[in-house]
Amino acid sequence: MKKILLLTDFSDASRHALQFARSLFGDTVADFHLMCVYPVETDAFYSRKYVTQAAHTAFADQLHEVVAQLRHEAPTDWHTFRSSAYPGTLLEVATQAVGVETYDWVVIGAKKDGTNALFGNSATALIRQLTANVLVVPVDAPIRPVWQVVLAADFASLKNCRLLEPLKELVALKGANLTLLTVKTPGKKIVYADQEARIRQFLAPIEPSVTLAQAPDARQGIDTYLNGHPVDLLVTIPKHKSWSDVLANNSVTRSLAYTPPVPLMVLYDDGHSDEPRLIDDLSNLDFAL
CATH class of the missing domain: 3.40.50.620 (HUPs)
Incomplete structure (x- = not known):
């Protein structure tokens, strides 16, 4: 079973990324974990704890509705769906998530915008920091067989x-x-x-x-x-x-x-090598044999 972490902010880009991933892994047993990361802002009239709880409830409810619809639409039981909502920044929460659970792919939709080319966007930050394979789906990518x-x-x-x-x-x-x-x-x-x-x-x-x-x-x-x-x-x-x-x-x-x-699929390189090693020091020959 493939485990896929899909990062969503309920935008057109993230919804399209979900549909693309469902199609791409349509012939694969897969567990989709929809994760929403939301910022928590202070409020002059309400405590931070109250604002955090209210935000969590609002985003969690939206996710539950999306997952319920996905389960209803699923033509087979090959795909399962679950959801989580967390406060914080996308990079921090995603890093914690892949540290706790092993995912085959982390999927994010690309809105074709960002702060600027130097500072990048969410996709560039994830690729630079995550120890995981990342799939970046443009919002206008056609959903079709991959040949x-x-x-x-x-x-x-x-x-x-x-x-x-x-x-x-x-x-x-x-x-x-x-x-x-x-x-x-x-x-x-x-x-x-x-x-x-x-x-x-x-x-x-x-x-x-x-x-x-x-x-x-x-x-x-x-x-x-x-x-x-x-x-x-x-x-x-x-x-x-x-x-x-x-x-x-x-x-x-x-x-x-x-x-x-x-x-765009980005493969994570952990720096390991599987190249054959040469024996440079003849004094180690007996040990190597």
């Missing part, structure tokens, strides 16, 4: 093929076509044959096509590909998460999540 999936990544830097497992599972389940897109930019490392072979071996029996694009930077290369090819789902693996990277505009995933051109 064309593109993994855009720096494959020369991919140290752990196991983080591709959710992508492999999804592509196999959908019978979709998978394209490995790498953008060659000035100074970019070359993907050697053994690295590509290791990726292909992990993805087997899926046989992805490989596309090499050239562009001044990775974002331009991805945009050019998207403009020339039908893509139902774009998948990335973020590398640059520090504030220095943000200020230098190094994070391609961040820019994509801020204004996602298509539904």
